[in-house]
Amino acid sequence: MVISFWHRVLDLISPRLCVVCGQRLTVSEEIICSKCNFHLPRTHFQQDPYENEMAKLFWHQIPIERATALFYYEAHSETANILYELKYKNRPDIGEVMGRLVAKELQPSGFFDGIDGIVPIPLAKKRQRQRGYNQSQEIACGISEITNLPIYNNVVRRNVFEGSQTNKGRWERNENVEKVFEMTDETAIRGKHLLIIDDVVTTGATVIACAKELCKAGNVKVSVLALGFAKS
Helix, strand or coil, X not given: CHHHHHHHHHHHHCCCECCCCCCECCCCCECEXXXXXXXXXXXXXXXXXXXXXXXXHCCCCCCEEEXXXXXXXXCCCCCCHHHHHHHHCCCXXXXXXXXXXXXXXXXXXXXXXXXXXXXXXXXXXXXXXXXXXXXXXXXXXXXHHHHCCCECCCCEEECCCCCCCCCCCHHXXXXXXXXXXXXXXXXXXXXXXXXXXXXXXXXXXXXXXXXXXXXXXXXXXXXXXXXXXXXX
């Protein structure tokens, strides 16, 4: 009751707003209001995590097991504000809250069964200094809180920043991330089933490049989870 009281006081002083519609959140809501959460354009890929539209991006590229995303991402839509605020408005809290949300939704489907650990897509040091945090890491923290899966933060690094992927085509994206990842601790992940976390998957180029480096450890299997999936 004390916590609830102070939450109400803080909401009166500094109202929290839904990142999608901008309306005021209730005391029990976090980041996104119940109405916007209900109307999120969910992919429901977890119902067939092996042969959905997103999983097919990775076929014949990496040893993919399962793939899913919470919602369909469309640039400049209200829903895109979730990722825009997370990445560019100093809102790491969005990542953690949305990570918990997606983990709770996926658990009943068995999506996390057999997965040994989580690997958030790393940022280049320069980009992480600019942003102050890695959005994929924040999402991973929320997922880990619900699933108790360990996060492997130091098994792969991103050496260079080749510019934003946003305005690049499929082939440009592939070239932009080719060879930018480097393994740093192969013994920690050898023989593991790893869940790669990204904020949004478009062509899958970044995930593929990271997964190929992880697979150098030997006998590695990969699943992929993102908040957003951009239709081609």
